[in-house]
Amino acid sequence: MSSEYGKALKISVFGQSHGKAIGVNIDGLPSGEQIDLEELYAFMARRAPGKSEFATKRSEADMPVFLSGIENNKTCGFPVCAIIENKDTRSTDYAGLSRTPRPSHADYTALLRYGESVDLRGGGHFSGRLTAPLCIAGGIAKQILARRGIFIGAHLSSVGTAKDEKFPLYPTKELFDEVAKKELPVINDELGKKMAEQIREAAAEADSVGATIECAITGFPAGIGSPMFDGIENRMAQAIFGISAVKGIEFGAGFESSEMRGSKNNDPFRIENEKIVTETNNCGGILGGISNGMPIVFRAAFKPTPSIGIEQKTVDVKTMENTTVTVKGRHDPCVAVRAVPVVEAVAATVILDMLLEESEVI
């Protein structure tokens, strides 16, 4: 198994939800990059629990400790290892779950894969908590990219059947910043009210609800990427599915493209301000796996939080009999709300990895 992704920039995530610490090792960052820790903490705070009515009340002090690779707030060229200690955990909530696996959690498959020794307290290594280290890596990557005019933003593009508007053709850094500050990170606050309503309704019924997140990357140079298996879509998809609860990804018009005619889906080229652009961006900034200079745009589908307070059918894996389980503990009614910065984080590492891989020596 490999809790790692990336080529020129390798991101390795470790830790279990209720173990001693979780963390990330980042190998391949360029040397001499200034890291603004305040900005990093602010970024990480966007995914921290307990901050809004839409998030679990579990309070984490998810502040990272850097063990290596950063000296005097600068990368020194060596692997950056950062950890977050686990403190506020209520392991008793999870006792016995490997015997009566929770539906649509990894309890059952983890048991098959790792046997009795598997540590599933709090979801173990499968926990959404493991997205915090991803935010460390991504927060650093975002700063390195921003310095080169590359910006990354995301918003909650739908919750259940309620939809936010889409990113405009050219999303700005200001829009990204504005969305990031909101309790519910949406573009259109009117639409956001209906989205919030769906979360509240689900929560009121001890239920949960799914959502989608749209992410855009602007300023990424044209001509970066590769055909076939190593293009932007391949690598972004491989990494984004590493975020728990993601069950789908689409680039540009994505599944909508599958309903279109070519004459509508094709993005006409045009000269604008002496640059080659496209009039629409149904391809999401990617043709043949390679960037075309337009914003890179993708959407990820998040399933509803599998932990719900309603009694559910399950089995007892020891006696092989049908039984039920009611999941206790504190859970986000919509896991995607806090995943918005996580999607940005993962996107930032993938994009930085692809830039680092480009060779200019020869």
Added chain:
Amino acid sequence: MSSEYGKALKISVFGQSHGKAIGVNIDGLPSGEQIDLEELYAFMARRAPGKSEFATKRSEADMPVFLSGIENNKTCGFPVCAIIENKDTRSTDYAGLSRTPRPSHADYTALLRYGESVDLRGGGHFSGRLTAPLCIAGGIAKQILARRGIFIGAHLSSVGTAKDEKFPLYPTKELFDEVAKKELPVINDELGKKMAEQIREAAAEADSVGATIECAITGFPAGIGSPMFDGIENRMAQAIFGISAVKGIEFGAGFESSEMRGSKNNDPFRIENEKIVTETNNCGGILGGISNGMPIVFRAAFKPTPSIGIEQKTVDVKTMENTTVTVKGRHDPCVAVRAVPVVEAVAATVILDMLLEESEVI
């Protein structure tokens, strides 16, 4: 760049559409596996052009020649290299396309990435023709898997706005075989008629239309896969985006999950015939990146063929002026029709790779 995927089983694709040959190198196949060449040719024939009214009239004799790795119709443990010579090509159709790039093709991004020396005749290395070598690798993988009770099938699940029915909870090998034989590979022929209609209409207007393909894998053992970045979804997505025109992928209920409540999306466990199963399969057979024993199910979104006979806006990259382009040549009005076996092929290689990676030595 890397036109390669896989870990224990590496698939490297090479060749340009109008070069001397295209082919695939397959490194890591188990030794001593019987390869039924007739069955392989029959599988490959499913994606060959010129076979149906829905496919381009370009006739390829896409029969592979095995250069290595197979002796006496058995794998001998060493890399299997197979090539297909390029014969029927009309390169003049493509002259000048790197100067006035076709919308939503890779012409423009390839020019940026590879410079003037790039070989874009017939789409070069970006051509859908490169899916033929994938079918060699996948056809072999399918035979190896079938011998172990693992079957893979796919169907055209939608064309434009017309939809086929979905695979049942437990698709059978018989269903896979039946669908594979059809000119339009759908489950429900009545629904298929409307899908065919959308293709014909697009073709009649020199246009093209998008589609989706649903793929299912049955008999895959439970407990295979990994959390985070190396699970079934990660690896399948990385590979499937290697098929040209794919712009989205979803597992199980996928984007539909994002509209659901957890109480509906969660798959209840149940004992059935002394086995643990789930009553629904919204997770697509995958929890935490690991198989749960249910069929693995995913859908890929294909954009409409970008080559259409209608005049389109483009630019002259030399003079930097707006102009138009009309794509000549023979093209599939719906690229997904012939991609059905390609999706099966890629899925088979990914699944075999994951099996080969599992260690039982210790």
Added chain:
Amino acid sequence: MSSEYGKALKISVFGQSHGKAIGVNIDGLPSGEQIDLEELYAFMARRAPGKSEFATKRSEADMPVFLSGIENNKTCGFPVCAIIENKDTRSTDYAGLSRTPRPSHADYTALLRYGESVDLRGGGHFSGRLTAPLCIAGGIAKQILARRGIFIGAHLSSVGTAKDEKFPLYPTKELFDEVAKKELPVINDELGKKMAEQIREAAAEADSVGATIECAITGFPAGIGSPMFDGIENRMAQAIFGISAVKGIEFGAGFESSEMRGSKNNDPFRIENEKIVTETNNCGGILGGISNGMPIVFRAAFKPTPSIGIEQKTVDVKTMENTTVTVKGRHDPCVAVRAVPVVEAVAATVILDMLLEESEVI
């Protein structure tokens, strides 16, 4: 850059000598493996400084803290991250070394590669101290292997021009254990005296001396490995060169083979106790990259510790003028003495990686 090796078992090392902590992330260990921490600490103590007259007086409390992957002294299937905090450091000893680089250290090349921000205190990420995390990974791997009858031992096979005897054709676990206990880990204590003499003489002159280490692996099953670029030699060599000061590696008779006739170098097969063995082991247990069931044997050449107390010629990289440098601080006169367990550790991880990669599922 990548401070990582391995395929099924990935070992990532992080940390700088005088940073907050050094450590290792181990991804891919089988689940449910008991880890005897006392045994691990005892193994690590073999490389710890300050233990013998041949080692630097720097005292490290190199005891690892496990952050993840091990619960109740058992691996739980998830990545194992272990760290060692840095305590006893005298950074002032190293001030200015990036300006007047020490001969045969990485000071100069690190400056070129990473620029002014590089952290070279105590050697930074290049320090021999980074071999401590390798011993954590290797100590764990050794325990997992020993449970399957695979044993790994090493000895100081030469110091300067003084040589120990070689491992016998079939080295035993008892021999490994006996050597490991010695202050100077040699097979023949008489010969060891002359080796010790060379270390003492070098130390007395504020100089250092090179050495070789021979390593043997017994009980490794026959038929594991691969031809060409992924065989035992390829992977072992790639990893062993990761130990600082290694400048050469040879398998079996190695460079001696290059002086031999084929009739002498070839290892005749013979039936012994109903097993196929070879009468000699000039191939070091490896033919065509694959194990033949005989002990795997290799030797690594260690250059003399580059840090010596004698004044040396260097340059001032700022003024571009010739100057001199005298290295202060505490240093091993023969870096290889403490590297004996490190070689065992790296060998153990490579061997375990290769076992884990073998597939028995199909």
Added chain:
Amino acid sequence: MSSEYGKALKISVFGQSHGKAIGVNIDGLPSGEQIDLEELYAFMARRAPGKSEFATKRSEADMPVFLSGIENNKTCGFPVCAIIENKDTRSTDYAGLSRTPRPSHADYTALLRYGESVDLRGGGHFSGRLTAPLCIAGGIAKQILARRGIFIGAHLSSVGTAKDEKFPLYPTKELFDEVAKKELPVINDELGKKMAEQIREAAAEADSVGATIECAITGFPAGIGSPMFDGIENRMAQAIFGISAVKGIEFGAGFESSEMRGSKNNDPFRIENEKIVTETNNCGGILGGISNGMPIVFRAAFKPTPSIGIEQKTVDVKTMENTTVTVKGRHDPCVAVRAVPVVEAVAATVILDMLLEESEVI
């Protein structure tokens, strides 16, 4: 298994000695590179058999056919696949060898690894013939490197106990060219006579003899490489062990360093012509895995050709009884003679890979 190496530049070798064809797939070459085919053929001719008294009389027409990636003698950015058809083979010479394995060949280990289906005719995929495709890749890499002032040369540095002189501190391209033209590629022809004598003597007795090859790379920029497991030594070693019969590798003074004092082995820095150089090059141009601007120098140890005409002890793997085998067929008495260009070829691909990996985009 993986008959592949490289990261930014992937080299995959396929084929069996007596199969339909052998070949190489090269993924990652920069686009627009002119390839002088005459020069490539001349380079390949240096390893071709039948050219000198020191080489087997087997005549191969080892001329490559390019299937992809090169158009109008220029790389077009896509994978370059080249094949060599197998023609002159005498398979009957090898019948039964998987039953009575030849000592120090891979017959026995291949049987264990791949089972009865393994194709061992002519050595199968283990054959020295597989070094021909490596020369295609390396010949191309050499041309790309030469254009950037990076030159690679090698010579037979010893045969049996007879030694050539070593490369001077700064070997020139002229020296490389001069050596390459010789029937026995040595620096000092007087010494070469004694080396030739050892080959003739071995041949006369139906025996074989080992040798070493020294390789130097000049003009490689300083500051390229990485610490720990991804440095020049790690990657060069991993690749060089892919050449059949290699049993050892050392960089700079290598094993000699292990006999030296630090005061002698350390390479003093000095300003020369306003550049930083070292007075000696015992480190072989590499410190901490990173190039220091001096020539990169390494030596590989080749065992004697295992195929000898003398009767040898072996076993019958079916009856499990002792027996003998006499190897028939045509064989080089000193496999290293023809391996000189192969070492250059592999070195060139590794060096080019490392250059391509360096990022200048950010």
